Amino acid sequence: MRVIFAGTPDFAARHLQALIDSADFDIVAVYTQPDRPAGRGQKLQPSAVKQLAQQHGLAIEQPPSLKTASAQQQLAQYQADVMVVVAYGLMLPQAVLDMPRYGCINVHGSLLPRWRGAAPIQRALWAGDSDTGVAIMTMELGLDSGPVLATARLAISPEDTSASLYDKLAELGPQALLDCLRQLPSKLKQAQPQDPSTVTYAHKLSKDEAQLDWQQPATVLERWVRAFNPWPICWFIANNGEVVKVWRSSAETSTSSASPGTILSADKHGIVIQTSAGALRLLELQPAGKKPLSAADFLNGRSDWLGVGSCLAAVAAAGAAHGR
Incomplete structure (x- = not known):
């Protein structure tokens, strides 16, 4: 299966590592955010995903947007079967969503439709949820609104912080992703639409x-x-x-x-x-x-x-x- 991977932070890099370690997938390109200034010197720093891709000699693309014709033409040349998106940080226009043979799928750090949006791990703790997990969904233009292909659940302990829960989900997600990709055609046929009556939103955190x-x-x-x-x-x-x-x-x-x-x-x-x-x-x-x-x-x-x-x-x- 020809895979384009799109992601930026460490959480995404752990999923990319799982794909690299598996012999079942051909990673034809890695998309990640452009390098950003960081630290006291404000030097440009590559994302965790870019650093991992460089270590393994993978093709790297860092377009500032996927809405331009040139960016879409470049993506189409990879002839991907599927695009896996994990905390990428860029909106995917419909032309990109439709491009891979099996479309685009996303790994999200909550049990959708609960906690769509930017801060699902923190909001689950903040609200006192007893459990959380990861959901793998097909992507559409709405915010985390696509049909769910698979979920993996874990309990939230009384000692968990968002940091510890992040680490737990970063361990849980990659295996769920591999299992889903290996059964992707059948998973797509059995995809479950999200119940709009149970949707909650995980808004960005503020100081x-x-x-x-x-x-x-x-x-x-x-x-x-x-x-x-x-x-x-x-x-x-x-x-x-x-x-x-x-x-x-x-x-x-x-x-x-x-x-x-x-x-x-x-x-x-x-x-x-x-x-x-x-x-x-x-x-x-x-x-x-x-x-x-x-x-x-x-x-x-x-x-x-x-x-x-x-x-x-x-x-x-x-x-x-x-x-x-």
Whole structure:
């Protein structure tokens, strides 16, 4: 089977590696985003997919768009049976979708139709889903709306962050992709249309959204901390006006009648803050310009930032929509 692979980040590169390791597929070209400036020097850096393709001597294409006639003519010359798309980052016009013999298929990090869109891994954690997985679908012009060919499911653990869940799905997806491709003609005949009544959207994350809102229950805030780790990282404003990021936390019961945002205790075991239901214990924090610190190390020299009995500032736009 002649395969064009299109993808950009590490998640995509792991799927490309699986195709490379298999003897069943002929990878005729690899499409990836143009090199981007990165780091302090803002030097152009190739994507993870490009680096892997270079290591294996694969043909590489990096068009800024697939909407031009020249880009489409180049793609057509590869005479692909299928185009596999994983976190590519460019829209595929109808002409490209129709070009390969079996069309274009996409690996998406959710159990479609739940969490279509840009941040499905983080949104599953954020919402408190009990499980997630990958879905392989045929591509059409709509956003992640094509019929589903196959799914692979896994449970979300109480300790998962978006980083750990990303790694788990990056292990699960490649095998599901290989299994699907090996049975592609029959899978296409059995493709299941998505139920529009159960669609949810995984909107992009924002730094503003990651501000901890003490009017929320502690169990919700603890999920947010895990969902937004490693980006954009949950944060709050300390009593001295400094922004403090939170890398780890735990939710616990509280019998206090204090207002949400009140600091109930602050010691080496954590900084405990009252919420609308229960308390959130902050275990690992990061002051601006510093590395993440344990609660004990954070309080060393900064105890006045989080004085016991003081009340932290409320979110300015409490109740704003969080991606639903």
